[in-house]
Amino acid sequence: METGAEYKGAGELHANRPPASLPPRSATSRSAGPRAPRFDIPEVDAFTRPYWEAAGRGRLLIRRCRAAGCGLAHHYPREFCPRCWSEDVVWEAASGRAVLYTWSVVHVNDLPPFGGRVPYTAAVVDLAEGPRMMTEVVGCAESRLRIGMALTVRFRELEGARTEGEPPLCIPVFGVASDASPDTAPDAVTARAARSSSLPPQEGDGGS
Numbered sequence: 001m002e003t004g005a006e007y008k009g010a011g012e013l014h015a016n017r018p019p020a021s022l023p024p025r026s027a028t029s030r031s032a033g034p035r036a037p038r039f040d041i042p043e044v045d046a047f048t049r050p051y052w053e054a055a056g057r058g059r060l061l062i063r064r065c066r067a068a069g070c071g072l073a074h075h076y077p078r079e080f081c082p083r084c085w086s087e088d089v090v091w092e093a094a095s096g097r098a099v100l101y102t103w104s105v106v107h108v109n110d111l112p113p114f115g116g117r118v119p120y121t122a123a124v125v126d127l128a129e130g131p132r133m134m135t136e137v138v139g140c141a142e143s144r145l146r147i148g149m150a151l152t153v154r155f156r157e158l159e160g161a162r163t164e165g166e167p168p169l170c171i172p173v174f175g176v177a178s179d180a181s182p183d184t185a186p187d188a189v190t191a192r193a194a195r196s197s198s199l200p201p202q203e204g205d206g207g208s
């Protein structure tokens with residue numbers, strides 16, 4: 001798990017935490033529709049754009065350190081390895097497999113639009129590649145949740161958050177794994193296929 005000094009630089013994601021003060025994209029990019037502030041839209045910048053574009057195509061990306069003797073995978077994405085501080089860190093398609101570490105069912109949330117979604121299951125999951133990730137578990141009754149249960153990633157499109165001409169904004173969430181054998185689960189197959197396709201090397205990372 002990731003401990004130690006937090007890197008405070010650019011690129012911190014707020015995918016699963018309600019951002020405090022983001023301008024609502026929908027207010028400026030749409031000519032009609034509700035103008036109420038919303039707190040579920042991630043801030044996409046040059047560094048995190050590959051992550052959100054991949055999510056829009058149904059792929060979960062993590063970051064992998066390539067420094068000799070390290071190789072740590074981490075999430076949320078950072079431009080430096082949180083263990084060895086190497087800048088030799090690249091994007092990698094995750095398998096989408098995870099196990100449930102802990103959860104909390106949220107019954108009250110005053111921040112729009114979360115109030116319209118309660119109750120929902122805020123969760124922390126351990127990705128198969130190692131990183132621990134804050135997310136949401138969907139499609140599973142609270143009584144069925146179990147620590148260590150197998151999950152696979154799904155993607156929820158943020159309604160009303162699409163900017164014209166851009167791909168949909170999607171948030172990774174997790175559902176109960178559809179197959180007891182993760183190697184044959186459809187999601188795993190999809191993720192493997194995605195991994196074998198060409199992810200451009202990200203040494204420069206655009207925004208760094």
Ligand SMILES: [Zn+2]
Pocket residue numbers: 065066067070071072081082083084085086
């Ligand atoms: Zn490292």
